[in-house]
Amino acid sequence: MWTRDPKEGILATTRELGIGFVAYSPPARGFLSGRITSIDDLAADDTRRRHPRFLPENFARNLELVDRIVAMAAGLGLAPAQVALEWVLARERDIVSIPGTTSVARLGENISAVSVTLSNADIAELDAIFPIGITADSRYPDMSTVNG
Numbered sequence: 001m002w003t004r005d006p007k008e009g010i011l012a013t014t015r016e017l018g019i020g021f022v023a024y025s026p027p028a029r030g031f032l033s034g035r036i037t038s039i040d041d042l043a044a045d046d047t048r049r050r051h052p053r054f055l056p057e058n059f060a061r062n063l064e065l066v067d068r069i070v071a072m073a074a075g076l077g078l079a080p081a082q083v084a085l086e087w088v089l090a091r092e093r094d095i096v097s098i099p100g101t102t103s104v105a106r107l108g109e110n111i112s113a114v115s116v117t118l119s120n121a122d123i124a125e126l127d128a129i130f131p132i133g134i135t136a137d138s139r140y141p142d143m144s145t146v147n148g
Helices: 010-016 056-076 080-091 104-115 120-129
Strands: 021-024 095-098
Touching: 010 021, 056 080, 056 120, 080 095, 080 104, 080 120
Parallel strands: 021 095
Antiparallel strands: none
16 A cells, blocks of 8 residues: 555556566555654664654654554444454455564554455545645655765
């Protein structure tokens, strides 16, 4: 939901060739987990602090989107990350997720997302909350400005 930037035609091409598509970090580097409510929730050396969507000028706007998924997930009795993962899985079964995790508890939560089934109305609501391009700024920092 957070980033839907595969270029037009990529999914059609992977399907035509019988190739699966890997959705990287559906929980949006933890943002869609609902556990990051302030930039101060990230360690001082956390690389996400340099990612545009986590920068102070974008954080608040993106957090408003997260608050909406947190509320929806609570209404469904689910963790927000489970909703984000199932949203990906509900697209097509040839799309797989790499959610990543930092704890065994989060691993269990992520794995249990396979038993979640969102309704068509839930999917439509999530699509309305997260239309393409809604997030503030880009996914990665501009690497041309990084000194190497």
